[in-house]
Amino acid sequence: xxxxxxxxxxxxxxxxxxxxxxxxxxxxxxxxxxx
Amino acid sequence: xxxxxxxxxxxxxxxxxxxxxxxxxxxxxxxxxxxxxxxxxxxxxxxxxxxxxxxxxxxxxxxxxxxxxxxxxxxxxxxxxxxxxxxxxxxxxxxxxxxxxxxxxxxxxxxxxxxxxxxxxxxxxxxxxxxxxxxxxxxxxxxxxxxxxxxxxxxxxxxxxxxxxxxxxxxxxxxxxxxxxxxxxxxxxxxxxxxxxxxxxxxxxxxxxxxxxxxxxxxxxxxxxxxxxxxxxxxxxxxxxxxxxx
Numbered sequence: 001x002x003x004x005x006x007x008x009x010x011x012x013x014x015x016x017x018x019x020x021x022x023x024x025x026x027x028x029x030x031x032x033x034x035x
Numbered sequence: 036x037x038x039x040x041x042x043x044x045x046x047x048x049x050x051x052x053x054x055x056x057x058x059x060x061x062x063x064x065x066x067x068x069x070x071x072x073x074x075x076x077x078x079x080x081x082x083x084x085x086x087x088x089x090x091x092x093x094x095x096x097x098x099x100x101x102x103x104x105x106x107x108x109x110x111x112x113x114x115x116x117x118x119x120x121x122x123x124x125x126x127x128x129x130x131x132x133x134x135x136x137x138x139x140x141x142x143x144x145x146x147x148x149x150x151x152x153x154x155x156x157x158x159x160x161x162x163x164x165x166x167x168x169x170x171x172x173x174x175x176x177x178x179x180x181x182x183x184x185x186x187x188x189x190x191x192x193x194x195x196x197x198x199x200x201x202x203x204x205x206x207x208x209x210x211x212x213x214x215x216x217x218x219x220x221x222x223x224x225x226x227x228x229x230x231x232x233x234x235x236x237x238x239x240x241x242x243x244x245x246x247x248x249x250x251x252x253x254x255x256x257x258x259x260x261x262x263x264x265x266x267x268x269x270x271x272x273x274x275x276x277x278x279x280x281x
Contacts, residue, residue, distance in 0.1 A: 014093045
């Protein structure tokens with residue numbers, strides 16, 4: 001069994017979720033501090 | 036050296052948090068990037084798990100932060116219940132979403148790792164089930180904190196829930212010891228590890244990196260919550276002044 005599709009999927013999910021959370025937190029912070 | 040109470044003052048906290056947020060966040064991103072690069076390209080495959088062992092470098096930090104996040108909620112909740120400091124309640128609420136996300140990522144990356152290693156995506160064993168429970172406990176906390184804020188509560192009920200939920204942490208930690216589990220036993224300790232050093236070393240970079248990243252996110256969320264609270268207080272003062280003037 002080729003393990004690389006599983007490795008890529010695990011890293012991709014982590015990057016997408018982490019990046020999404022970081023972006024959402026940053027936008028929420030900037031918006032709140034500008035009010 | 037400022038006292039703990041002086042640091043817990045929102046103005047002092049913001050003075051420290053503003054420059055600290057980008058430092059923690061970008062240092063975390065750099066360490067994660069280096070650790071992931073090293074784990075994907077510079078370490079040998081495991082003799083038994085082969086290349087799938089490389090999922091270790093993201094799975095272990097997500098598990099660590101899923102549990103570490105709840106430790107943060109429990110400590111902040113306890114501080115809030117004992118000293119009634121509102122910044123502790125803000126910290127607990129700020130930790131909840133990233134903590135839940137890391138608990139979910141632990142479950143997802145573990146499931147992806149399980150398929151080539153165990154031949155299954157999921158098994159109702161002690162470690163997996165207790166981690167899933169922690170994820171649901173996070174969701175419960177977020178719903179409770181939101182409901183408490185909406186009805187103008189003082190945050191005591193979510194804080195009690197935050198402390199009570201910490202009972203899950205030792206259950207998760209020792210689940211692989213107490214029950215005959217599909218999940219491997221404890222393999223990484225503070226002083227020793229059963230994993231070969233040639234495979235283990237990038238983990239310290241991703242572990243440190245994700246921890247700094249998590250701290251940066253929590254600071255961003257605390258700053259957002261404090262700014263919203265400040266803005267709402269200003270609006271209330273303006274409304275009160277208009278009402279008095281009318």
